[in-house]
Amino acid sequence: MVVKCLKASSPPPPPKTREKPLLPGxxxxxxxxxxxxxxxxxxxxxxxxxxxxxxxxxxxxxxxxxxxxxxxxxxxxxxxxxxxxxxxxxxxxxxxxxxxxDDAEAQTFHQPPQGNVEKPLWYLTTTTAAILLIQGLFIILFTAFVRYDELADASHPGNNHHYILGGNLSKHNPGGLLHHQLLNMEIVVLAGVGLRMAFLREYSYSSVGVSLLLTAMTLQWAILCRWFITDKEFMYISIYSLLEGCVVSVSVGVTHGALLGVASPLQLVLLTLLQVPVHTATHHLVNNIIQAVDRGGSLSVHMFGAVFGVSACRALGGRRSATTTRLSASKTSQVAAFIGTMVMVVYLPEVWSWRSSGDDQHRAQINTLLATLAAAIVALPASSIAHTRRKFSMSDIQCGVMGGSVAVAAVADMMLEAYGALLLGAITSAICVLTRRRLAPMLQTRLGVADTAGVGVSHGLAGAMGGLAGVVMAASASDKGSYGVSVYEIFPPMAPKESTPELAEVVSYYVVPAGKGRSSGSQAAHQLAAILAVLVISVVSGVLAGLLLRLPLLENLTQDDLYSDHRFWQIPARQSSPCRAHTQVGPHTHSHPHDPAHATTHHKHQQIQSLAHNNNTGP
Incomplete structure (x- = not known):
């Protein structure tokens, strides 16, 4: 049988039609x-x-x-x-x-902005003139009233004789002993504070550059302000003066974070000139008059700087409307801010550790590291819990770690015990993260406070928690417990009064200066009074300073200047132009950095190419 196979006739091919363009043209x-x-x-x-x-x-x-x-x-x-x-x-x-x-608009397009018009060499802006004037005044004051301390003066007899003949030993000079502490503090105030504020996408230049300006100005002004509260004829400068100036610079850096992007450089300079004297007076009140123990500056440095900055920002006008792009942060800026935070956390103990020695300094190093480690661990789950999508936030982690380090600074040299340091760091970190995520936005909305860097939580709230921990530690301190008679070294006001049998008994085997004879409860009350004093002074002085910053001569920022570097900084053309002057069409790359026409056209080509890619690949 023959089987004939018939090939099925295939349908005719469809007529070739011209491919419909993706877009017209x-x-x-x-x-x-x-x-x-x-x-x-x-x-x-x-x-x-x-x-x-x-x-x-x-x-x-x-x-x-x-x-x-x-x-x-x-x-x-x-x-x-x-x-x-x-x-x-x-x-x-x-x-x-x-x-x-359109031709007329094109001619207008090529005209440079008003702020980019070239100025003659002799022309000075208000900010530049003010900075030069202030530095000139500093030079005059240093020339008239500042002298070297005897340990730094080459003409002093102790530096002109061999130690056998009564001269000073070079190994006992504090310049060599505290050299590393001074370098570490410079890293904190010059690198750590500036990088930590550089998280805004369009405000990184101002964050780092203005931070450098304020730090350099604060160091000089703080040295002079400390001389104002003394009765000496001259200010004798030493390495201790520089260390104290760096401490004040940390407080100014915290204040800068609260006004990040809402104040001009000239306003920040004036605010610094107002803050440093108030900070010096507050520090003197807390440590010398109230005689509260605040070795790490949780109250007089961190809490004062944060509350002062937030109050000044509120009086200045709070957060005004700004584009979401300016308030956003990129991955690069967040990583830079994270590095700055880690620099501050690592070197922050150097801000105050030079004030302690012996077992107190040893204990402070242990407690600080344990509290920081606990804060770092708890910050991640706290961030995930506070986030609606249960994800980690880089800003939350920075806030938690910084909060734990700030809180433990107030009680680091006390008998906190290892578990106490871990508990303090963990609790402070969790509270700071949850407050920043849940409570702070509501307070900012109702009170109208900007607090761009969130220092009100990471420094203000954490500093207050450290102060409360100091109240608890003072209430439990005694010479019969875990401290022994060394409690009089940690809490000097609790030492017996002068010319008393108790002091004579203590001095017979341990050298301590005479104190106020306070009980543990009285010292705890003074610790609490110091917290309230710092809070009141910082709020009142911050509000007054913020009202003063409203003067029209201080280059107030407009809506277009908020959270932006463009008004005061020279920005690279690729970032300053509304359209990037570099895009790729197909396999070739075209660059026209000097032609705005090509820059905007390349931007349009990039949009069309992106649309074509989405239509081809799908969602």
Whole structure:
């Protein structure tokens, strides 16, 4: 049997049709995007026949998003000026009028902004003149009233004789003993504070640059202010003066974080000149008059700086409207801020450890590290719990770790015990993270406080918790417990009064100066009074300073200047222009950094290429 196989007739192939363009005038060829548009004849004003070209010759007057491009009707053509016109004969006069208007806009487009006009060499801005004037006054005051301390004066007899003949031993000079502490504190105030504030996408220059300016100004001004509260004829400067100045610089850096992006450099300079004397007086009140123990500065440095800055920001006007882009942070800026936070956490004990010695300093190093480790561990789960999507936040982790380090500074040299240091760091970290995520936004909305860097929580709240921990430690301290008679070294006001049998008994085997004879309960009450005093002084002085910053001569920021470097800093062209002057079309890269027309056109090509990629690959 013969079986005949018949081949099924296949349907005829579909007729080849021209590929419908993705957008009117846009064709995909391989990996490149070609834009077809019309050019006007320079003489007759008539359009040339459509031709394929890479870029239009004139800058666009406005931008169209990819969505607007997709909504254009097929009868429209892309002209290369950011517009869509209808090539119909009856509308040719209207098109010619629009072309003339676009040419005028193009001429305006090429004109430089008003702030970029070149100035003569002798021209000084208000900020520049004020900075030079202040530095000149510092030089005059240092010339008239500042002298070297005897340990740094080459003409002093102790430095002109051999130690056998009564001279000073070079190994006992504090310049050599405290050299590393001074370097570490400079790292904190110059690198740590500045990098920690550089998390805003468009405000990084001001964060780092203005921080350097304020630190340099604070160190000089703090040395003079400490001399003002003494009765000496001259200010004798030594390495201790520089260390105290660095402590004040930390407080000023905390205040700067509260006004980040809402105050001009001139306003921040004036605020620093007002804050340093108030901080010096507050530090003198807490340590010498109330005689509360605040070795690490949790109250007089961190809490004072945070509350002073937040109060000044509220009086200045609080957070005004700004674009979401300016308030956002990129991965790079967040990593830089995280590095700055870690620098501050690692070197923060150097801010105050030079004030202790022996077993007190040894114990302080142990307690500080244990509290920081516990704060770092608890910060991650606390951030996840506070986040609605149960994710980690880099800002939350920085807030928690910094809060634990600030809180333990007040009680680091006390008999906190290892478990107590861990508990204090963990509890402070969790409270700071949850407060920053849940409570702080509500308070900022109702009180109108900006607090851009969140220092009110990481330094203000954490400093207050450290002060409360000091109250508890003072209430439990006695010479019969875990301290012994060394309690009089940690809490000097609790030492017996002068010319008493108790002091004579203690001095017979342990050298301590005479104190106030306070009980543990009395010392705890004074610790609590110090917290309230710092809170009241910082709020009142901060509000008054913020009201003073409203003066029109201080270059108040406008809405366009908020959280932006463009008004006071020279920004690279690629970042300052509204459209990036570097994009890639197909496999080739075109750069026109000096031509705004090409920059805006490249931006449009990038939008079209992104739309084409989304249509080809899908969601």
């Amino acid at each position: 846009v064709h995909l060829r391989g990996l490149s995007v070609t834009i077809t548009h019309t050019h006007r004849h320079p003489a007759a004003g008539l359009p040339h026949p459509e031709r394929e070209t890479g870029f239009p010759r004139t800058p666009p007057a406005c931008h169209k998003s990819p969505t607007d491009l997709a909504k254009a009707s097929p009868t429209q053509s892309f002209r290369g000026r950011g517009e869509f016109d209808i090539p119909r004969q009856e509308e040719r006069p209207q098109r010619e009028a629009e072309g003339a208007r």
